[in-house]
Amino acid sequence: MSTPVRDVRDTFLKFLDDNLAMPVKAIRNDPSDPGASVLQTNAINVHFLKLNLDSVATQQVVIDVLNDDENLAVDWMESIWTLLRSAFYTPLYNYSTPSVPVAQNTNVMWDRTSVKFHPVVSDNYTHYSCVLPLKFYAII
Amino acid sequence: MSLATRLTSKADKLLTKYQVTDSRDLYKRVITRTGGDALLGRPGSVTMVDTLLDPPPMVETLSFQRANHPRNFIATIGTADSVALIGDNFCTISVTALSQAELDNKNLVFVFKGGPVDEEMNMITYDAAVVNNAVVLWYVLLRSKGR
Numbered sequence: 001m002s003t004p005v006r007d008v009r010d011t012f013l014k015f016l017d018d019n020l021a022m023p024v025k026a027i028r029n030d031p032s033d034p035g036a037s038v039l040q041t042n043a044i045n046v047h048f049l050k051l052n053l054d055s056v057a058t059q060q061v062v063i064d065v066l067n068d069d070e071n072l073a074v075d076w077m078e079s080i081w082t083l084l085r086s087a088f089y090t091p092l093y094n095y096s097t098p099s100v101p102v103a104q105n106t107n108v109m110w111d112r113t114s115v116k117f118h119p120v121v122s123d124n125y126t127h128y129s130c131v132l133p134l135k136f137y138a139i140i
Numbered sequence: 141m142s143l144a145t146r147l148t149s150k151a152d153k154l155l156t157k158y159q160v161t162d163s164r165d166l167y168k169r170v171i172t173r174t175g176g177d178a179l180l181g182r183p184g185s186v187t188m189v190d191t192l193l194d195p196p197p198m199v200e201t202l203s204f205q206r207a208n209h210p211r212n213f214i215a216t217i218g219t220a221d222s223v224a225l226i227g228d229n230f231c232t233i234s235v236t237a238l239s240q241a242e243l244d245n246k247n248l249v250f251v252f253k254g255g256p257v258d259e260e261m262n263m264i265t266y267d268a269a270v271v272n273n274a275v276v277l278w279y280v281l282l283r284s285k286g287r
Contacts, residue, residue, distance in 0.1 A: 010180050017179055026179055031285075032171055032186040033178070034262070035246025098177035 008059050008108050008136050009048055010095040015108075016046065016063075019083050022076055041066045041125050044076065049131070057138040065117070065128040073126035077117050084115045084132070092136065109135040144274030151277055152234050155195040162199040164254035166231065167192050168238060171247045190251060197280075198232040223265055229282040235275050243278065250282055260285045 009026075017024040023040075027047035030036045039045045045064040052058040063080060067073035089109040093101035110132055120127040167190040175184020202224055224230075242248055243266050250261040261282040269277040 013179050024179060026181060028181055030181055031260070032183055033173060033181070033247070034171060034249050036181070038246070095177070095180055095182070098180055098182055 004092075004104075004136065004138050005051060005053075005057075005059065007092055007094050007104060008134060011090060011093050011108050012061060012134060013046055014093070014095065014101075015090045016044065016080070016083075020044065020076075020079055022079070039064060039066055041068055044080065053138055055137065055139055057136055059134045059136065061132050061134055063130045063132065064120075066125050068125045070126040073128060077128045080130070081115050081117070084110065085112050088112045106137045142272065142274065144271045144276055147271055147276045148235055152195045152236050155198060155232075155234055158198075162201070162229065162252060164252040164259075165192055166197055166199065167251045167253055168242060169249050169251050169260070170242075170245065171249065190253075193233060193237040195234050195237060197234070197237065200230045202226055202228045202230055224281055225283065227284075228264065229261065229284075231278075231280045231282060233278040233280055235278065238278055238280075240275070243280070249285075250280075 013024065013026050023043040025040045025043045025045050026036070027039065027045050028036050043066060045066060047062050047064075049060040049062055050058075051060070065073050065077045065080065067076060088111070089107040092104040092106050092108050094104055095101050114132060115130060117128040117130045120129050170189045170191075172187045172189070173183040173185070174187075176182050203226060243263070248263070250263065252259040252261065261284055264281040264283050266281065267279040268275040269279065
């Protein structure tokens with residue numbers, strides 16, 4: 001049984017992966033996947049930070065665009081910005097069985113005016129990072 | 141036989157003869173996930189293949205006394221910019237037991253077996269002893285996942 005927090009994470013990851021024509025990677029600690037905890041170049045890296053649990057909860061997400069081609073990194077960043085500006089919510093699903101997502105009849109929301117990327121200096125690749133708070137109804 | 145090959149052979153014999161290890165055996169563990177949904181972290185199945193490092197590596201647990209170790213990243217142990225911490229394991233491993241490709245495999249971890257419980261280790265960094273452009277030995281810094 002997934003918790004709402006897990007559902008929020010899964011839903012946002014799937015939202016990006018389904019709507020962006022670029023590789024999306026979730027950054028997480030996983031003993032069965034040791035490489036999952038490191039940033040990957042030429043990918044959109046997504047990981048989750050601070051969680052404020054309340055009836056309307058906030059889950060911070062960090063979106064890191066890494067590419068060894070600066071022009072491509074800029075294009076990717078713009079695609080993400082366009083996607084997140086085009087909507088301010090996505091339906092929440094439970095992905096306990098990933099092939100059969102179950103609608104939870106509520107939404108994951110974000111402030112679409114808060115999508116701001118800032119550059120992270122690196123000699124070897126271009127890196128843009130965005131911190132975005134996701135809002136969701138925590139009592140289901 | 142090249143100089144590097146002779147040195148590798150000699151090093152293998154010395155490592156086997158002296159068995160300078162942690163009293164436990166060090167294994168390399170390759171983790172393979174198949175099926176499932178990698179993005180969500182829900183694997184279909186996970187297999188772990190453990191292979192004993194043979195010849196056995198030389199393993200040193202880093203202590204304050206090792207501050208003057210010849211390896212650079214050990215020499216700065218305890219300082220703010222050091223990659224090594226007290227309690228890390230500094231391993232000298234034969235190229236016969238471990239290849240460059242394996243060291244670069246992000247799905248490789250190390251496991252000490254033979255103690256009360258198996259101890260899984262992450263690789264922090266590695267370095268090579270090179271002769272005539274051929275690697276003779278690996279220097280590998282390991283840190284327990286329990287730390």
